Amino acid sequence: MSRIDEEIARRRTFAIISHPDAGKTTLTEKLLLFGGAIHVAGAVKSNKIRKTATSDWMDIEKQRGISVATSVMGFDYEGYKINILDTPGHQDFAEDTYRTLTAVDSVIIVVDVAKGVEQQTRRLMEVCRMRNTPVIIFVNKLDREGRDPFDILDELESELKIAVRPLSWPISMGQSFKGVYNIFQNSLDLFTPDKQKVTERIEISGADDPQIDDYVGEKNASKLREDLELIEGVYPEFEVDDYLSGQLAPVFFGSALNTFGVKELLDCFIKIAPAPKPILAEEREVRPSEDAFSGFVFKIHANMDPNHRSCIAFVKICSGTFIRNANYLHVRSGKYLRFSAPTAFMAQKKSIVDEAFPGDIVGIPDTGNFKIGDTLTEGEVIHFKGLPSFSPEMFKYIENSDPMKAKQLNKGIDQLMDEGVAQLFVNQFNGRKIIGTVGQLQFEVIQYRLLHEYNAQCRWEPISLYKACWIESDDNDALDAFKRRKHQFMALDREGRDVFLADSGYVLQMAQNDFPKIRFHFTSEF
Numbered sequence: 149m150s151r152i153d154e155e156i157a158r159r160r161t162f163a164i165i166s167h168p169d170a171g172k173t174t175l176t177e178k179l180l181l182f183g184g185a186i187h188v189a190g191a192v193k194s195n196k197i198r199k200t201a202t203s204d205w206m207d208i209e210k211q212r213g214i215s216v217a218t219s220v221m222g223f224d225y226e227g228y229k230i231n232i233l234d235t236p237g238h239q240d241f242a243e244d245t246y247r248t249l250t251a252v253d254s255v256i257i258v259v260d261v262a263k264g265v266e267q268q269t270r271r272l273m274e275v276c277r278m279r280n281t282p283v284i285i286f287v288n289k290l291d292r293e294g295r296d297p298f299d300i301l302d303e304l305e306s307e308l309k310i311a312v313r314p315l316s317w318p319i320s321m322g323q324s325f326k327g328v329y330n331i332f333q334n335s336l337d338l339f340t341p342d343k344q345k346v347t348e349r350i351e352i353s354g355a356d357d358p359q360i361d362d363y364v365g366e367k368n369a370s371k372l373r374e375d376l377e378l379i380e381g382v383y384p385e386f387e388v389d390d391y392l393s394g395q396l397a398p399v400f401f402g403s404a405l406n407t408f409g410v411k412e413l414l415d416c417f418i419k420i421a422p423a424p425k426p427i428l429a430e431e432r433e434v435r436p437s438e439d440a441f442s443g444f445v446f447k448i449h450a451n452m453d454p455n456h457r458s459c460i461a462f463v464k465i466c467s468g469t470f471i472r473n474a475n476y477l478h479v480r481s482g483k484y485l486r487f488s489a490p491t492a493f494m495a496q497k498k499s500i501v502d503e504a505f506p507g508d509i510v511g512i513p514d515t516g517n518f519k520i521g522d523t524l525t526e527g528e529v530i531h532f533k534g535l536p537s538f539s540p541e542m543f544k545y546i547e548n549s550d551p552m553k554a555k556q557l558n559k560g561i562d563q564l565m566d567e568g569v570a571q572l573f574v575n576q577f578n579g580r581k582i583i584g585t586v587g588q589l590q591f592e593v594i595q596y597r598l599l600h601e602y603n604a605q606c607r608w609e610p611i612s613l614y615k616a617c618w619i620e621s622d623d624n625d626a627l628d629a630f631k632r633r634k635h636q637f638m639a640l641d642r643e644g645r646d647v648f649l650a651d652s653g654y655v656l657q658m659a660q661n662d663f664p665k666i667r668f669h670f671t672s673e674f
């Protein structure tokens with residue numbers, strides 16, 4: 149195997165996603181502990197965006213600034229190079245999470261055993277399903293009283309619309325929680341609960357081993373054997389191909405806080421999770437093992453310091469080897485650029501790297517060249533697909549409050565949109581600009597940043613909109629007729645695509661009924 153093939157085969161790039169509070173941060177920390185990347189718990193947590201009602205958006209932005217270090221967490225484990233991509237916990241930044249999902253090869257979903265599937269989990273799973281991303285589920289907090297594990301499995305299946313197969317199983321729950329049986333390897337790993345570090349491990353082989361009775365008690369042991377029998381009867385054999393094609397989610401149980409069930413998850417994950425896969429560009433499929441480097445920007449992190457309007461652009465490497473100081477084509481501008489200080493993220497430290505491989509993420513300091521979705525290559529013109537915008541949830545008109553500063557305002561809006569902070573639509577009837585976001589916080593962030601970074605003042609005016617949908621049709625006459633009839637509600641997005649602004653669900657439904665030749669899309673990629 150050539151060096152690049154070896155490097156690709158050992159890479160596992162993934163994101164952990166969950167509804168806030170299910171335990172994403174805690175699980176991330178425990179994985180880093182196993183990987184030796186940190187030595188005590190708490191290291192990641194202190195960087196975390198707090199979700200309490202008392203923290204305002206400014207806190208959140210500050211913490212977002214700090215969290216650059218945790219944007220990508222790389223570590224080595226058992227010969228594998230693992231890259232965890234962090235996603236913001238706050239749901240007002242869900243759009244960031246959607247984009248991060250375009251840069252991963254698989255996903256781990258964390259679910260709270262007492263709460264089951266929650267709203268945010270459902271939405272994120274929809275994104276995974278759109279892309280057939282392989283998904284592993286970790287049911288967390290078994291050290292607390294929660295729901296019956298079989299009920300949870302049923303709920304996962306029906307709510308997340310994916311077949312499930314348990315690969316570990318809890319022994320009791322709550323106060324009497326003893327640990328998990330590893331179905332994948334047919335072994336029992338018992339750890340002494342410890343919130344701070346990974347403890348010594350006791351190994352046992354096979355469900356029939358009488359030692360299990362000694363460790364967890366006879367009653368628990370026989371319940372475990374009963375459950376395992378039931379699982380074998382009800383769930384089909386685990387087929388790794390079903391997981392890889394996004395049809396089946398293996399399920400693990402445990403307690404991230406107590407480091408129960410985490411190693412079972414990690415050991416299985418490195419074996420079954422996919423290495424970087426070919427990625428579809430508009431022009432062709434790009435294979436990771438190709439000689440020529442290619443990559444795309446999936447996230448831009450702004451510096452909150454107004455005196456240094458610099459950003460870090462996060463580039464996911466899709467093929468070839470990325471080399472520091474090489475000349476790369478920035479496809480959108482047609483310019484060649486050289487990067488002298490690309491950073492990689494290992495063990496929570498940012499350091500300059502000389503080379504990086506497919507599946508890796510490099511951070512490139514930038515002063516405004518990059519836009520989300522931009523492609524870098526060695527010269528070939530390719531555009532990677534798969535960075536959709538979703539119809540926003542909230543809309544407001546943005547107006548200039550200082551007529552002398554119109555230019556600054558427009559520039560600020562443009563750059564913030566390039567960063568992917570929110571979406572901009574321009575109403576074609578009255579020329580007014582509409583900003584669409586996922587949450588209220590983003591409006592406050594935009595207003596603050598326009599003032600502090602661009603010296604421009606904006607104000608928000610209400611607009612009552614239900615959805616913005618991208619429209620298309622094979623029949624140009626039908627499209628024109630629709631646009632004429634709805635001319636007051638037609639807008640263009642930043643790429644110049646037609647967007648219909650529906651002010652209510654009823655109006656949207658009527659439009660769909662009246663114009664059967666028009667297709668209405670709720671994401672920008674169709």
Ligand code: G4P
Nearest residue numbers: 166168169170171172173174237288289292403404405406
């Ligand atoms: P998130 O990133 O998904 O939002 O969740 P996070 O890891 O922050 O966990 C949310 C809360 O749940 C934390 O408590 C955390 O300690 C707790 N937690 C995580 N895993 C487990 C577990 O296995 N069992 C139990 N019982 N609790 C767990 P917190 O009170 O919000 O934070 P902290 O003050 O304890 O740090």
